[in-house]
Amino acid sequence: MNLSYTNSSNFKYRLTRYKQILSIVIIALCTQAYADSKRPNIILIMSDDQGWGQIGYMDHPQLKGNTPNLDKMAKTGIRFNRFYAAASVCSPTRASVLTGRSPRRTGVPGLHKRLCLQEKTLPQALKKAGYATAHFGKWHLGGVQGTAMPILPNDPNAPNHYGFDEYLSATNYIEMNPLMTHNGKVVGLKGESSVLMVEAGLKFIEANKNKPTFTVLWYGSPHFPYTAMEKDMKGLPKDMNSKQRQLLGEIVAMDRSIGMLRTRLRELKMAENTLIWFCSDNGGRVHEPHAMAGLRGAKGSLHEGGIRVPGIIEWPGKIKPQVTNFPASTMDIMPTIIDLLDLPKDSMLDVVDGESIAPLFKGKTPKRSHGIYFGNKGTALIKGKYKLVKNGNGKGIKWQLYDLEKDMAETTDLLNQFPELVKQMMEEIESTNSSIYQSEQGKDYPEGKVIQPQRSTLWSKMPEYQKLYDLFAELKPDWKRPDPKAKSAKERRAEKKKKEKAK
Numbered sequence: 001m002n003l004s005y006t007n008s009s010n011f012k013y014r015l016t017r018y019k020q021i022l023s024i025v026i027i028a029l030c031t032q033a034y035a036d037s038k039r040p041n042i043i044l045i046m047s048d049d050q051g052w053g054q055i056g057y058m059d060h061p062q063l064k065g066n067t068p069n070l071d072k073m074a075k076t077g078i079r080f081n082r083f084y085a086a087a088s089v090c091s092p093t094r095a096s097v098l099t100g101r102s103p104r105r106t107g108v109p110g111l112h113k114r115l116c117l118q119e120k121t122l123p124q125a126l127k128k129a130g131y132a133t134a135h136f137g138k139w140h141l142g143g144v145q146g147t148a149m150p151i152l153p154n155d156p157n158a159p160n161h162y163g164f165d166e167y168l169s170a171t172n173y174i175e176m177n178p179l180m181t182h183n184g185k186v187v188g189l190k191g192e193s194s195v196l197m198v199e200a201g202l203k204f205i206e207a208n209k210n211k212p213t214f215t216v217l218w219y220g221s222p223h224f225p226y227t228a229m230e231k232d233m234k235g236l237p238k239d240m241n242s243k244q245r246q247l248l249g250e251i252v253a254m255d256r257s258i259g260m261l262r263t264r265l266r267e268l269k270m271a272e273n274t275l276i277w278f279c280s281d282n283g284g285r286v287h288e289p290h291a292m293a294g295l296r297g298a299k300g301s302l303h304e305g306g307i308r309v310p311g312i313i314e315w316p317g318k319i320k321p322q323v324t325n326f327p328a329s330t331m332d333i334m335p336t337i338i339d340l341l342d343l344p345k346d347s348m349l350d351v352v353d354g355e356s357i358a359p360l361f362k363g364k365t366p367k368r369s370h371g372i373y374f375g376n377k378g379t380a381l382i383k384g385k386y387k388l389v390k391n392g393n394g395k396g397i398k399w400q401l402y403d404l405e406k407d408m409a410e411t412t413d414l415l416n417q418f419p420e421l422v423k424q425m426m427e428e429i430e431s432t433n434s435s436i437y438q439s440e441q442g443k444d445y446p447e448g449k450v451i452q453p454q455r456s457t458l459w460s461k462m463p464e465y466q467k468l469y470d471l472f473a474e475l476k477p478d479w480k481r482p483d484p485k486a487k488s489a490k491e492r493r494a495e496k497k498k499k500e501k502a503k
């Protein structure tokens with residue numbers, strides 16, 4: 001009796017215990033599912049060479065009213081008055097977006113360099129957190145030089161080697177009817193490139209509706225060659241310079257594609273849970289007089305015109321709509337997303353240069369522990385309203401200090417007025433420079449060195465590309481084979497130097 005009593009009580013005890021464990025498991029599963037369902041979809045959009053002034057809300061004389069979708073985003077989200085590309089040219093800024101680091105640390109000190117495969121990237125971190133990840137558009141991180149080409153099917157520096165599950169990408173700025181590579185297959189597409197990228201992005205998002213998605217849309221607009229569709233130029237004055245009209249038409253097309261994206265996300269009831277971060281990769285070009293809205297310099301310069309770009313974050317219901325003067329940069333994108341999703345700190349490779357700006361979403365001012373450093377095509381440091389920037393080379397080097405609140409056009413050098421501040425900022429620049437030097441030697445990587453040699457090769461000089469010329473011509477009948485004697489940018493620079501020396 002005793003025994004059976006013990007057995008029966010044991011059985012009851014076990015049953016209760018099982019029930020308890022089962023309910024804990026169920027609660028845990030539900031909590032996980034809930035957490036997953038709360039994980040926002042993330043879309044990073046980047047325009048190519050769009051200047052700070054080239055957007056409707058900046059009262060651009062021809063674009064005002066012609067970028068209604070970007071204007072709406074800016075109204076419902078955070079509109080940055082001071083959003084900075086980490087560099088004044090394409091590739092380095094793109095490297096900063098994917099790593100949260102100063103581009104020189106990542107193997108991308110300038111144009112056409114490959115992003116070091118030893119870097120830890122944002123898509124890798126999100127993939128680990130259960131996201132489906134995809135890249136659409138201009139890549140420019142594969143170390144291939146020259147105009148836009150499909151990415152080689154087995155390219156070691158294709159987007160899939162950096163954590164993207166899917167990609168439809170090209171080596172550089174895409175245009176109308178682009179040749180691209182979709183997951184290793186070369187394809188010829190028909191249509192306006194911005195619209196094509198959004199269509200591909202939406203297809204990806206809808207196909208992965210059961211999980212959170214990370215979608216990178218890197219447009220080739222308004223980068224040259226300037227070719228817009230007639231319907232995108234309808235709202236622009238007919239009597240304006242035709243090159244400028246085409247350039248602005250590309251911005252209108254881009255805005256139209258963003259409208260398609262926002263509308264579809266609303267139809268799918270996904271807009272509320274989708275964070276869209278829009279910016280440009282560097283300043284505008286001088287081809288268009290209102291591109292920089294009066295800032296000094298243009299693409300390629302560390303004056304404001306080369307690095308201050310349009311920046312908007314939209315996340316309906318989660319962001320307090322605001323226009324902010326808080327200075328943020330493309331290096332902050334990864335740290336902010338890691339912070340928002342509460343992902344492990346080792347998702348990023350130390351040293352991280354960007355900082356989370358998530359407090360802004362709730363209307364608070366984030367705190368920066370250091371300035372925003374620029375080390376490509378010169379040196380500059382932005383600390384609050386002040387900017388220290390180096391001009392010139394060799395013996396002609398001149399440091400200048402500007403108060404960007406009072407003087408955003410950088411006309412009045414204050415170097416001699418604030419010696420203590422200049423000393424502090426100079427020290428910060430020097431310590432960042434030496435830390436970057438260590439990163440460049442590969443000291444941030446577990447291997448302690450850089451494994452893959454740099455490459456920066458003109459595609460027309462690469463035999464792998466030459467083998468594909470027939471395929472390119474078949475996919476795009478008006479595709480022109482390159483002149484085999486064409487010189488690379490490096491060769492052209494060397495020749496120019498040689499000529500100058502001879503003078």
Ligand SMILES: [Ca+2]
Binds near residue numbers: 048089090223
């Ligand atoms: Ca660019």
